[in-house]
Amino acid sequence: MDTATLGNLALVAAAFAAAFLAALWLSLILWTYRDIRSRSRDPLIRILALLVVGVLFLPGVLIYLILRPSRTLEEEYQRTLEEEALLQNIEDTPVCPGCTRRIQPDWQICPNCHTRLKKICHHCGKLMELSWNLCPYCGTPAPGMRREAVSIEDALQHLPLEEIEENRPASPSLSGGMPFSAPNAEDAEFRKDKE
Incomplete structure (x- = not known):
């Protein structure tokens, strides 16, 4: 093989390596953008993460992986919902007025302090x-x-x-067809006044 052929092969290998590194660099920037978008709403943090990966390349990805938020926004939301549900359950659980221990809503007497809770x-x-x-x-x-x-x-x-x-009771037919109504307090006072 002559030197020209070896030079051409080295040039092609260098071009493939450069293309691979450029594709890797762009794909890491795209991956970082998608990942930070799912982990933070702050636009400044998103831009900083992209700059770290874009400027420092592979060391930048390592730095990003160390500093990125540990949970995604969806995981944070689910965690918040679980905490709220637990707090709601704790608040909804009735307690005995005598000993302040948790009781069941269908208990008639507290089994701990024997306080009467409900009547039948x-x-x-x-x-x-x-x-x-x-x-x-x-x-x-x-x-x-x-x-x-x-x-x-x-x-x-x-x-x-x-x-x-x-x-x-069977009401006599009233003129005007007024329906029967139950007696009220005013009717009772009116009868007392008449007597």
């Missing part, structure tokens, strides 16, 4: 808060509460419409 409706058997005077499930007054304390309007609100229709 004597009519439907469902658990009620201690402060409730009326069962929200069946409308029955709590034990010890006089029945007269519940107004007619309150009682009618807890009855299904069919029971209201069945229990409604």
